[in-house]
Amino acid sequence: MDVYADNPSVSQEALDQMKVALGLDQPLPVQYTKWVTAFVSGEWGYSIRTARPVTTEIAERLWPTVLLGGSSFLLALLVAVPLGILSAVRRYSSVDYGITFMSFLGISMPVFWLALMLQLLFSVHWRILPSAGMQTIGDGSLPDLLRHLLMPALILAFASVAGWSRYMRSSMVEVLSQDYVRTAKAKGLTERKVVYRHALRNALIPVITVVALDFAGILAGAVITETIFAWPGIGRLFIESMNGRDYPVLMALMMLGSFALVVSNVLADLAYAAADPRIRYD
Structure with missing residues (x-):
């Protein structure tokens, strides 16, 4: 009003x-009772900026965010876990120090600055990647989509890899010092079997919690990254709605973010049981 x-x-x-x-x-x-009832039934009102249904506004932006978030999440997971394991197995070596340095550099580096530097390098100087958007007007092919996706996905993945690899290293170092790991080594098992067959599952338990919480944030929308790269996702919709004082859309996005957090915690509980068979939910 x-x-x-x-x-x-x-x-x-x-x-x-x-x-x-x-x-x-x-x-x-x-008022609150009516609002909750309407929200549960899918009646989220109309956008003040566009006069379109809020569900339509969000539905159009959901797929780009899932594509960007899912790509960066898988990329970060595939890189962070092996790096953390390698850093733990080769702890206090030059490899460990190098990974640690890069991790702290990634944690301390502002995401917006790195995004702008990549745009300056790959889009302005070398002109090999598009600087913004999800697709080129009149193209819409898969290679064109991947070219637009590469830089924002790398930015999100880089920020996650820096933190996840540190958690993975810390957890793996603790597990490798356990008695059952030393027993497995004494039996003559190779280092690869000891790490991946005996130590990895237990080391994943703390990491799953961190990854699940970050996953909820990615699904809720990478606000800074989507804004810099003009990616038409949930994060950019949030900024546009906030600048336009579009409260119906903002409330719906906040509720979706809360829902994503609940879902990620449920998935984390299921992942606990998959990683450690001793965990059961009766």
């Missing part, structure tokens, strides 16, 4: 009629 209240051309009588039409003249508990 404050969007219209700030407009001098809207009379007080029109504001009062609008309050009645929107149900804002009713007590807060009644």
Whole structure:
């Protein structure tokens, strides 16, 4: 309502009629009950900026975010876990120090700065990758999509790899010092079998928690990355709605973010049981 209240051309009588039409003249508990009921039933209202249904606005942006987030998540997972294992197995070596240095560099490096540097290098100087968007107008082919996806996916993956590899190393170092690991080595098993068959599953338990929480954030929308690369996803929709004071869309996005967090925690619990058979949910 404050969007219209700030407009001098809207009379007080029109504001009062609008309050009645929107149900804002009713007590807060009644308003909240109606809002929850409507949200659960999929009636999320209309966007103030575009006058389109909120569900339509979000549905159009959901696939780009899932594509970007899923790609960066898989890439980060495939890189962070082996790096963490290698750093733990070769701890206090030059390899460990190199991985540690790169990890701390990635953790401390601002994402927006790295994104701008990649755009400057690959899009401005070398002109081999597009700087923004999801596809070239009039193209829409798979290679064109992958070229647009590469830089934002690398940015998101780099930020995740830096943190996940440190958690993986810390957890693996702790597991490798356990008695059963030393027993496995004493039996003559190769280092590869000891690490991947006996130590890895137990070392994954703490890492799963961190990965699950980050996964929820990725699904909720990478706000900075999507804005810099003009990626038409949930994160960019959030910024546009915030700048346009589009409260129905903002509320829906916040609820979806909460839902993604709950889903990621459920998936983490299932992953615990898969990683460690001793964990059971009765």
